[in-house]
Amino acid sequence: MPVIVQKFGGTSVADLERIRNVARKVKKEVDMGNQVAVVVSAMSGVTDQLVGLVRQISSLSTPVSLEEYDTVVSSGEQVTAGMLALALNEMGIPARSWLGWQIPLISDNAHGKARISEIKSDAILQSIREGNVAVVAGFQGIDGKFRISTLGRGGSDTSAVALAAALKAQRCDIYTDVDGIYTCDPRIVTKARKLHKVAYEEILEMASQGAKVLQTRSVEMAMNHGVRVQVLSSFSDAEGTLLVDEEEVVERKKVTGIAYSRDEARITLTSVANVPGVSAEIFGPLAGANINVDMIVQNVTEGGGETDVTFTVPRADLQNAIAVVEKSRDRIKYKTLHSDNAVAKVSVIGVGMRSHVGIAQEMFKTLADKGINILVISTSEIKISVLISEEYTELALRALHTAYGLDTE
Amino acid sequence: MPVIVQKFGGTSVADLERIRNVARKVKKEVDMGNQVAVVVSAMSGVTDQLVGLVRQISSLSTPVSLEEYDTVVSSGEQVTAGMLALALNEMGIPARSWLGWQIPLISDNAHGKARISEIKSDAILQSIREGNVAVVAGFQGIDGKFRISTLGRGGSDTSAVALAAALKAQRCDIYTDVDGIYTCDPRIVTKARKLHKVAYEEILEMASQGAKVLQTRSVEMAMNHGVRVQVLSSFSDAEGTLLVDEEEVVERKKVTGIAYSRDEARITLTSVANVPGVSAEIFGPLAGANINVDMIVQNVTEGGGETDVTFTVPRADLQNAIAVVEKSRDRIKYKTLHSDNAVAKVSVIGVGMRSHVGIAQEMFKTLADKGINILVISTSEIKISVLISEEYTELALRALHTAYGLDTE
Numbered sequence A, B: 001m002p003v004i005v006q007k008f009g010g011t012s013v014a015d016l017e018r019i020r021n022v023a024r025k026v027k028k029e030v031d032m033g034n035q036v037a038v039v040v041s042a043m044s045g046v047t048d049q050l051v052g053l054v055r056q057i058s059s060l061s062t063p064v065s066l067e068e069y070d071t072v073v074s075s076g077e078q079v080t081a082g083m084l085a086l087a088l089n090e091m092g093i094p095a096r097s098w099l100g101w102q103i104p105l106i107s108d109n110a111h112g113k114a115r116i117s118e119i120k121s122d123a124i125l126q127s128i129r130e131g132n133v134a135v136v137a138g139f140q141g142i143d144g145k146f147r148i149s150t151l152g153r154g155g156s157d158t159s160a161v162a163l164a165a166a167l168k169a170q171r172c173d174i175y176t177d178v179d180g181i182y183t184c185d186p187r188i189v190t191k192a193r194k195l196h197k198v199a200y201e202e203i204l205e206m207a208s209q210g211a212k213v214l215q216t217r218s219v220e221m222a223m224n225h226g227v228r229v230q231v232l233s234s235f236s237d238a239e240g241t242l243l244v245d246e247e248e249v250v251e252r253k254k255v256t257g258i259a260y261s262r263d264e265a266r267i268t269l270t271s272v273a274n275v276p277g278v279s280a281e282i283f284g285p286l287a288g289a290n291i292n293v294d295m296i297v298q299n300v301t302e303g304g305g306e307t308d309v310t311f312t313v314p315r316a317d318l319q320n321a322i323a324v325v326e327k328s329r330d331r332i333k334y335k336t337l338h339s340d341n342a343v344a345k346v347s348v349i350g351v352g353m354r355s356h357v358g359i360a361q362e363m364f365k366t367l368a369d370k371g372i373n374i375l376v377i378s379t380s381e382i383k384i385s386v387l388i389s390e391e392y393t394e395l396a397l398r399a400l401h402t403a404y405g406l407d408t409e
Helices: A016-031 A048-055 A067-073 A073-088 A122-129 A155-168 A200-208 A216-225 A280-290 A315-327 A359-369 A388-404 B016-031 B046-057 B066-073 B077-092 B124-130 B155-166 B200-208 B216-225 B280-290 B316-327 B359-370 B389-405
Strands: A003-008 A035-039 A096-100 A105-107 A114-117 A133-137 A141-142 A146-148 A171-176 A197-199 A229-235 A241-244 A255-271 A296-300 A308-313 A337-349 A376-380 A382-387 B005-007 B035-040 B095-098 B104-107 B117-120 B132-138 B140-142 B149-150 B171-176 B197-201 B229-233 B243-244 B256-274 B297-302 B306-313 B337-349 B374-380 B384-391
Touching: A003 A016, A003 A155, A003 B140, A016 A073, A016 B046, A035 A073, A035 A122, A035 A155, A048 A073, A048 B016, A067 A073, A067 A146, A067 B077, A067 B095, A073 A096, A073 A133, A073 B046, A073 B066, A073 B077, A073 B337, A096 B046, A105 A155, A105 A296, A105 A315, A114 A155, A114 A229, A122 A133, A122 A197, A133 B316, A141 A155, A155 A171, A197 A200, A200 A255, A200 A337, A216 A229, A241 A315, A241 A359, A241 B243, A255 A280, A255 A315, A255 A388, A280 A308, A280 A315, A315 B306, A337 A388, A359 A382, A359 A388, B005 B016, B005 B066, B005 B155, B016 B077, B035 B077, B035 B124, B035 B155, B046 B066, B046 B077, B066 B077, B066 B149, B077 B132, B077 B149, B104 B155, B117 B155, B155 B171, B155 B216, B197 B316, B200 B216, B200 B243, B200 B256, B200 B337, B216 B229, B256 B316, B256 B374, B256 B389, B280 B306, B280 B316, B297 B374, B306 B316, B316 B337, B337 B389, B359 B384, B359 B389, B384 B389
Parallel strands: A003 A035, A003 A171, A035 A133, A096 A133, A105 A141, A171 A229, A197 A241, B005 B035, B005 B171, B035 B132, B095 B132, B104 B140, B171 B229, B197 B243
Antiparallel strands: A105 A114, A141 A146, A229 A241, A255 A308, A255 A337, A296 A308, A337 A382, A376 A382, B104 B117, B140 B149, B229 B243, B256 B306, B256 B337, B297 B306, B337 B384, B374 B384
């Protein structure tokens, strides 16, 4: 019998009625003759509450023991797993909960953001084969010393995909509060369409570009192990979006989707000496301060001896980034520092870019036609991103959506 | 170095400030050169909340899976254990949390009210010897199949005493919201005195007589393993009450303490045929209905062919008990059934009874002098209990307290 893995996030198990709803979704798969493993997150808000407790008890100087952090925070998934097993029992479906240490799901010891190293699937598979639904507490494992580890935010997605790989599941259904992956955010672009299939590489670019549907690591893992992941809604019966290999995406549009992020800020340093090593002087200290620099451009001015450098950082890190750069002023020798936190990044994404030309050109023209100025450009094989003034975000998204032929009829 | 076990109940860890307070109490023992294992309950109210969740998801017909009940409910202690370890780290004290499965504390598989069968103390003892405070989640263990078990209400007391026995601890300090065991309830008898020492047997009688300070099973375990248990307050620095062997109670008063319970109801059946087997006809069905019958008296009437039978049941079970008895009316052949739920049980307790005579006589006279009628009497080696009309409870307690010379000067 085929094994199906289902995963339900925090909003899908937020209260008792929703947990019963999840149990009905599981029952549906069982009734169809499938064997099922379900991975659950903590009830919505519970993880934040537990993290809040830990933060409050550790407000002073010492660094928090991440082993204890994980011990406290992992309890949320433990509760949901037991509760869903009970709800299934209530419907007459044999089910039992599995905590990370019971499987065991073994991770490295990078507590708080551990990586799965192995899932010993013999016991859980035997229980499934005996006719029990396996209800697995997501987000958690154990390290080599029998301490509880957690996999970082969104880690339950990774638990589900890793379990699907270990169980050689036919499918891994990730139930969320959206009913699939869209060509663009439907709250902004009303003509956005749901995608039936999307390539792993595309969803990776979309996720890192701000379309937060799946934890990046879970997509990488699905790609590496060839797990067929479906993203669908726990609140409707509509078909979702299937993550597949690039070759399987039949409809080769030039652009698959358009993502955006408002979590951006820009810093420009003028008249930086154009000499070897100056980039290291700028970006080394930023990396050291754990500030993630995203886009970088460098414009050599006339004469070539000096250059303007522009880069983006997360908006929340802007003040910190400015302070770091100013500390190195003597070594960087820039003339002025300009910053702007009212900027947004808009990206067009699609594996079709590999075989189509002129896509960047089309983007620039579309934005120019609307009078939108491009501040920074960066590209990858299957993505073009531009930084624009934040106030143009919606206008840009709608114009590009139409220009690339993504609108619903 | 001596090992001390400390146990803190739910009200002692009810919020962050109280958890920090507990950490300070632990630090005090560490500073005195002791090695410490601390057992904690869930934060006050959390267990009830978790039990409530389980009850709500399982409201229908099927019996609740107690394995899942335990999985959900045990998460409360897990959180407190992690939090206290963090609070200790914050004070510069090396500490780590231990969940039931990490020790492991092995129990039978009577989920929801499991009994400890073994504590494998090697790993935890090694960690303690290396200078770490062991923060143990109370109330929980694992069964033979690696499922989480819980030890029933008040089970953290038992966890603490069992751990103290396994670690051969010098002392097991049970911190509660009272500062020790008193000769009587100080809310009623203002002259009640705190006892410095009390015999295990006495506390067992007091607990079962309504003075709920320690889980009965934990006292039995302390008695069997010779664990020196101290009951003291987590909110003061006052000395508490030490539980000791009978031989160690130096001050041999006739009576050690006076307990009471309002959780009583009385049923009297008149003119029951005085023939063999009639008691079984009455009490068999009550036991079958899980109704706990406490005191029983039988008065043979003149002629001897018939008898009146009086017994007590928990007040909450009275209606149910009446229904059970009435069902057997044909076989018991009683004339009338009288019931009364406005009754209370008052008990005088003390190992001194073994060597003093006339204690019952003194009790009856004291009550008679106050015009209090005795409805039922039952006795054991170290206890005399009487059932009286509830309205006389306070009067009876104060009169007896004075009569046995227990008043503070």
